[in-house]
Amino acid sequence: MVRKSLLKCTGFLLTAVLTASMLTACGSNTESGSKTATDNGTTASNDTDNGETQEINVMIWDRGSSAPGTSNEENEMTKWIQEQVLEACNVKVNFVAVPRSGSDDKLNVMMAGGNAPDIVFSYNQSIFSNFASNGGLADLTDAYAKYGTDIQTNIGNIQYMGVVDNKQYAIMKRRGQQVPRHVSYIRKDWLDALGLSIPKTKEELFTVLEAFKEKNPGNVSDVVPWAMGGSTDTEKFYLSFVGSYVAELSEEDAYVYAENYKVFADGAIDGLKKLNELYNKGLITQDFATDTTTDIFKQDVSAGNAGFILADATEIFDLIPTLQSSVDGAEFVPLNCFDTPEGEYINPTEPLYGMYVMVPKTSESKADACVKYLNWLSDATNAENVMYTPEHTLDSAGVPVSMLQDELNE
Structure with a gap:
């Protein structure tokens, strides 16, 4: 069952860098075809320009939380996503686990060695700026314009943070909600x-x-x-x-x-x-x-x-x-009791934008496939299924309900 061992796949869930922030349904049409709801609850895009199947490697975080008998790269959720993305986008997705602790250092090493996955990410703005200004990233401008329709619809208001010299070098993750830190x-x-x-x-x-x-x-x-x-x-x-x-x-x-x-x-x-x-x-x-x-x-x-x-x-x-x-x-x-000299209250708050999702220059030929995958993640239905599992239920108000540990371990 898809639900099996999902509870401890949190390291993988961070791969879905655009998922938890989607607040509206995505019913827009892309240049490659209109969307249809599939039997398994995902949203598929009827691409007509895919040609041969494209293959990409996607960085994920390893928090050491995999369930027994599984790994961050291979578990029920990764298999489900791989199946859905292949069907919807004609893109084969492989996952590459990087330890969460020291992940930025590892990312720098991989980028310097030219062996980084096709999709990488970091919360560190300095890392992004360094890669972008030194020619280390693929220009995603055209791919984003053509295949990033759902990203544009749902979180387009923060994508300017991934632009350097009028070129889109990163797709930005938006936080699910903006709350005081x-x-x-x-x-x-x-x-x-x-x-x-x-x-x-x-x-x-x-x-x-x-x-x-x-x-x-x-x-x-x-x-x-x-x-x-x-x-x-x-x-x-x-x-x-x-x-x-x-x-x-x-x-x-x-x-x-x-x-x-x-x-x-x-x-x-x-x-x-x-x-x-x-x-x-x-x-x-x-x-x-x-x-x-x-x-x-x-x-x-x-x-x-x-x-x-x-x-x-x-x-x-x-x-x-x-x-x-x-x-x-x-x-x-x-x-609230920390009054300012003006008699107001100011609480540090996380910015709307969060993670910088990037494609290394060495993977420039896969920019279209990478954006298709990220756009698939940004669809509201897909985002909900990745966040709560495809077998989740809704409460009376239509809000997704997180599955209990016993249910996830069945």
Whole structure:
């Protein structure tokens, strides 16, 4: 069955670099023919100009999560996609797994050696710019115009990010939704116990943190008013707070001081000084700097010791079940309290565009086939089937329902 072993094929699912972001159905006609719905739920294109079957190699990420007896390159989902793409586009797809850890380094090595797959990708804009400016990428302009109809319809508004010198050197992946990268959460049950309201400003937050430390509303042995980790590969634990001390920037300065560079903007030093003050008062995790794996941070949240956190938007969702199983009535709620000098709130948000999907110069002769494959992925029906499996169901509102682990393992 197609569903077999799909749960652990997440490394492969990242191959579908355009899939999860499709929000509308694709009923447009392409130059190569109109689309028809096939019996298996995919959308096929009646190509008339394919001629011989074209073969492409597509990079995928290997996260070490393959189910027993399968691989990232060979599993039920890869077989299903290969069958559908061959039928719809007359393109034979092979998958080439690259370890997710250090994937950009591996990509650079493959590109330099001239043995990269026909479709490669990276989130790194610098890598894309370097390849494009040094003649390392195929020009996809004509192929995109001719075979990228669904891409143009669904995510055409971000494709300018893949253009250099008026040439389309990358097909951009759009994120499924645009959400804040970092979100603050506070223990609502602690606030209720102290008769306090959810803070709406930094000053109100400071008052609450002091109260958490002095009155220990959770009656825990090691109260941590503001739990913080020390991972060095992200700015999630401090950026929103420090950035709130920076006055509104001009368009040029906003570009210069985007994301983690905002700590160098005028005013940010005041935020850093305030963090130091809070730390010295014992309001922030005292050994956060050595908690590079964030294990202490997660333990403090899960054990009920933490009153306030700033972290990735959904990170807390993995910790709440453990917290609520051990602490009755524990409740974290999101809040905006990092007011700016203008009295507003600014949260770092992921851009609409994400991954740069590229075709190496060495694969220029396969540009048409590569874009046909990417366009197939961008079709709403195909995207849904790849994301949720071809055998998924819809709820009463017509929203796809993720299959349970037991169902996937049948």
